[in-house]
Amino acid sequence: QQQVKQSPQSLIVQKGGISIINCAYENTAFDYFPWYQQFPGKGPALLIAIRPDVSEKKEGRFTISFNKSAKQFSLHIMDSQPGDSATYFCAASSITYGNQFYFGTGTSLTVIP
Amino acid sequence: EADIYQTPRYLVIGTGKKITLECSQTMGHDKMYWYQQDPGMELHLIHYSYGVNSTEKGDLSSESTVSRIRTEHFPLTLESARPSHTSQYLCASSDADYNEKLFFGSGTQLSVL
Numbered sequence: 372q373q374q375v376k377q378s379p380q381s382l383i384v385q386k387g388g389i390s391i392i393n394c395a396y397e398n399t400a401f402d403y404f405p406w407y408q409q410f411p412g413k414g415p416a417l418l419i420a421i422r423p424d425v426s427e428k429k430e431g432r433f434t435i436s437f438n439k440s441a442k443q444f445s446l447h448i449m450d451s452q453p454g455d456s457a458t459y460f461c462a463a464s465s466i467t468y469g470n471q472f473y474f475g476t477g478t479s480l481t482v483i484p
Numbered sequence: 485e486a487d488i489y490q491t492p493r494y495l496v497i498g499t500g501k502k503i504t505l506e507c508s509q510t511m512g513h514d515k516m517y518w519y520q521q522d523p524g525m526e527l528h529l530i531h532y533s534y535g536v537n538s539t540e541k542g543d544l545s546s547e548s549t550v551s552r553i554r555t556e557h558f559p560l561t562l563e564s565a566r567p568s569h570t571s572q573y574l575c576a577s578s579d580a581d582y583n584e585k586l587f588f589g590s591g592t593q594l595s596v597l
């Protein structure tokens with residue numbers, strides 16, 4: 372059973388546009404929600420993360436929006452750049468499960484000049 | 485920043501061969517993980533370790549085995565490789581005291597013919 376559902380599978384955005392990737396979860400025990408960025412030939416790297424006690428976290432052009440009641444969270448990339456082209460994974464974890472991470476299926480983002 | 489290394493980067497072998505995928509980290513992290521990554525799929529946890537002489541199986545059933553004799557080393561072994569083992573294998577580590585952030589290696593792409 373997939374613990375975290377991610378959409379869309381792929382996304383094409385014009386340079387300067389806003390990229391939005393969505394994730395949903397069912398297990399209310401999850402208490403940590405990171406986003407990982409993966410470039411071809413590399414392993415994923417932590418991009419930004421949020422805990423459910425806040426509804427939004429912003430780091431530069433990257434923002435996580437979190438809706439606890441809807442059990443959804445999303446990544447917004449403002450002013451998208453070709454260098455942002457990568458695969459993005461959302462994830463969720465909980466101390467209840469020994470902090471093991473459950474990942475979404477990934478979104479391949481292409482930013483065209 | 486990430487000091488976690490995986491070798492080999494690519495491996496093509498025949499069915500029935502025994503293989504070991506190497507993973508080493510120089511950060512002194514107690515927690516280490518092996519994930520399996522297939523295109524369009526979530527990262528699946530196949531093994532993890534919380535310290536020397538500690539290993540556990542993850543959510544995804546795997547015919548591979550792991551060992552943790554030294555803190556920095558977490559090799560994965562397949563006794564008899566099959567085409568169904570063809571996948572990308574990612575090793576990761578985290579700091580046990582602040583284990584939210586996973587540091588990933590660049591992965592081993594395994595192809596079993």
